[in-house]
Amino acid sequence: MGADATRKPRSLLADIVREQRRQAHKACAEIREAADSAGCPLPSLAVESTSAITGSVLVQLGGAPPDVITKLAKVIRAGTIALAAEVRPGEHADLISEPTAVNGTGVS
Template sequence: MGADSPRGPRSLLSDMTEKQRRRARKACTELREATDRAGCPLPSLGVDAASVITGGVLVQLGGALPDVITRLAEVIRAGTAALAAGEPEGTVSRLWPPAVGELVVDTGADRVGEFRSEDDAGRWLLAPPAGGDPWAANPDAVRMAGPGDQVRAEAARATARSQKRVG
């Protein structure tokens, strides 16, 4: 039996259901963040009610506009190709370049930058998050910015803003 709650003893099914609900909420959050980042948000994404028979909890994808679903299909195909090619997690694929303004890390230069465009030679132009001259990066040496990189970029932006106010 599960631990007692203020409403009385908890059943094994209620414990399992709560665990399923936590997993479903976490999965829902991860999918929402991924689809938002990929430019294909799913506004109706949510967690369904638990089954009274099994305690299972489903994530409902809900409805989305056709262009969002088309973008999602593109992202899945690009991700599948990247996985098949053995690209490490966090790698940006040439099949799926970042959106303009998206934070990435040029691992060759060890710099965080915002994606701007692609030049005629196939290199990606990145700009410092706090402003400054863009630089060309080899797309094979670029990865998605993680949470630490995003904090670094926001700190650089805040510093640049405060220096403009003071100077």
């Protein structure tokens, strides 16, 4: 028997969950970096286990002190207003699009 005979067959569900976990870890890192740079650290931020009910992988934002959450709300509100101001007539605001580089610096 070769090495291939001992390898488990690939599961489509396992591949889907693996990709969801990869995306969740990337999103978790992005929100951690953004929150930290805004002075709003989220100490309980984590990727959850796959939900037995939905089968989805979720990012748990966790708890933070009220002053941090209030500041984070202000940052989100200001960002939403700034994004809406960038929209020209006839366009719609896609507030969940990927961040883009500013002035070619690679900084969003």
